[in-house]
Amino acid sequence: MRRRVAYVLPVYDEGRTLQAFHAALLAATAQRPDLDFEFLYVDDGSRDDSLEQLLALRAADDRVAVLALSRNFGHQVALTAGLDAAGDADAVVVMDTDLQDPPRVSLELIALWETGVDVAYAQRRTRQDTWFKRTTASLFYRLLARLADVEIPREVGDFRLMDARVVAEVGRYREHGRFLRGIVAHVGFRQEAVLFDRDERHAGASGYDLRTMLSFASHGLLGFSTAPLRMISKLGFAISAISVLLAVYVFSVRVFTPEQAVPGWAFLGVGMFLLSGLQLIMMGVIGSYLGRVYVETQDRPLYSLALAARGRRSAPGTRD
Ligand code: UDP
Ligand code: MG
Numbered sequence: 342m343r344r345r346v347a348y349v350l351p352v353y354d355e356g357r358t359l360q361a362f363h364a365a366l367l368a369a370t371a372q373r374p375d376l377d378f379e380f381l382y383v384d385d386g387s388r389d390d391s392l393e394q395l396l397a398l399r400a401a402d403d404r405v406a407v408l409a410l411s412r413n414f415g416h417q418v419a420l421t422a423g424l425d426a427a428g429d430a431d432a433v434v435v436m437d438t439d440l441q442d443p444p445r446v447s448l449e450l451i452a453l454w455e456t457g458v459d460v461a462y463a464q465r466r467t468r469q470d471t472w473f474k475r476t477t478a479s480l481f482y483r484l485l486a487r488l489a490d491v492e493i494p495r496e497v498g499d500f501r502l503m504d505a506r507v508v509a510e511v512g513r514y515r516e517h518g519r520f521l522r523g524i525v526a527h528v529g530f531r532q533e534a535v536l537f538d539r540d541e542r543h544a545g546a547s548g549y550d551l552r553t554m555l556s557f558a559s560h561g562l563l564g565f566s567t568a569p570l571r572m573i574s575k576l577g578f579a580i581s582a583i584s585v586l587l588a589v590y591v592f593s594v595r596v597f598t599p600e601q602a603v604p605g606w607a608f609l610g611v612g613m614f615l616l617s618g619l620q621l622i623m624m625g626v627i628g629s630y631l632g633r634v635y636v637e638t639q640d641r642p643l644y645s646l647a648l649a650a651r652g653r654r655s656a657p658g659t660r661d
Contacts, residue, residue: 346451346502347379347430349423350438351416356389357544362438363398369444373451379430381406382438383423386413416548417519417557420499424508434502440543441469442500449535450502459530462494462501468539474547481558489565493526494534501525510645518560527565528645564639567632574625581618587611 348366352359363380370378384392384407392409399405408426410419420435427433432454436442446463453461468475482495499521503511510528511521526532549557563569591607 343375343377344431345377345379345429347381347427347433348447349420349427349433349435350380350382351385351419351423352382352387352391352395352438353385353413353416353419353548354387354389354391354545355438356387356391356394358439359391359394359398361543362440362444365440366444369448372448376451378404379406379427380404381408381423381427383419383426384409385416385419386410415553416499417521417560420521421519425512427508429505430508431505432502433505433508436500437498439545441540442498443537443540446500446535446537447502449537453533453535454502454504457531458533459504459507460501460525460532462497462525462532462534463537464494464534465496465498465539466536468496469541470539477554481561485561485565488562488568489523491523491526491565493523493561493565494532497522497534504530506530506647510642513642513645516564516639516641518564520557520561520564523561523565527641530645530647567629567635570628570632571625573628574622577618577621577623577625579618580614580621584611584614584618587614 355362366380370376380398380402382395382398382405384395386409392407395405395407399407406426408422410422414422423435424433432451434447434450436444436447442463450461450463470478479496482493485493486495501522503525507525507528507530510530511524514524514527516524588607588611591611595602595607
């Protein structure tokens with residue numbers, strides 16, 4: 342049976358790039374006539390003529406599908422809408438439509454998938470972004486690697502191929518502050534990288550300004566780590582420890598050089614450190630409950646099964 346590969350392609354004000362992108366995509370996928378393709382464009386409330394162009398592409402080629410969100414919901418939500426709609430494809434490729442992710446690399450992702458890998462992600466060997474974007478991104482990925490509970494690969498964006506069973510699992514994660522590359526890492530299965538050189542943006546400007554980049558980074562950190570909450574009580578313990586040291590110091594001054602002791606100072610100094618330390622410890626206690634409430638409200642699946650090979654009679658109530 343012919344295998345079906347769907348491309349999920351988010352579009353936000355890419356009118357100046359779309360034709361070039363679609364041509365490159367067609368040229369790449371033409372090299373695999375043995376596969377059935379679907380090109381699922383998700384228009385994320387574009388303000389330019391992107392949607393009209395997409396509908397024209399759709400009229401010319403029925404492998405093109407178009408979804409239009411009712412307003413700009415952001416890249417991550419647009420991807421999610423596309424994954425939800427990708428339905429019965431055997432694999433889904435997710436990539437940007439500004440030609441920063443070269444369509445020919447998706448062929449390598451497909452080839453890796455055909456060797457039995459469930460998630461083939463495209464890892465940037467080099468990238469052509471501005472100095473500022475490269476440094477902030479690299480700092481962010483370093484911090485994330487230290488703090489996150491799952492291992493999220495570095496220098497990897499959303500450009501990846503996912504097997505149908507991974508797409509199904511990712512679809513069970515419905516949190517609002519979305520960090521899709523973290524969710525895919527959380528899901529598990531066999532994940533491997535293909536290295537590529539990331540191109541420059543073909544035309545137009547990045548849809549991520551500093552504000553959306555910061556909020557995206559905080560979704561990544563807060564969504565996959567409760568370490569910031571745990572830092573509160575660590576700080577509290579450190580400050581309480583200072584109050585103990587201070588008390589020792591005050592005591593020795595009183596015993597060994599009583600003529601230098603200033604009345605009242607000990608009580609204020611030690612008390613200040615002790616109380617603020619205790620307060621932070623208690624806030625940390627509240628924080629750890631809050632962290633649990635937070636994780637519970639994310640309501641993620643407890644686990645994902647890669648295989649269930651069971652005995653013939655192990656499922657009660659089923660007959661074969
Ligand atoms: N995009 C989107 N919604 C947005 C911003 C961007 O669907 O609100 C799309 C955009 O069209 C592109 C991809 O997401 O295909 C990546 O966006 P962008 O190039 O702006 O991000 P960058 O490459 O700068 O990280
Ligand atoms: Mg881009």
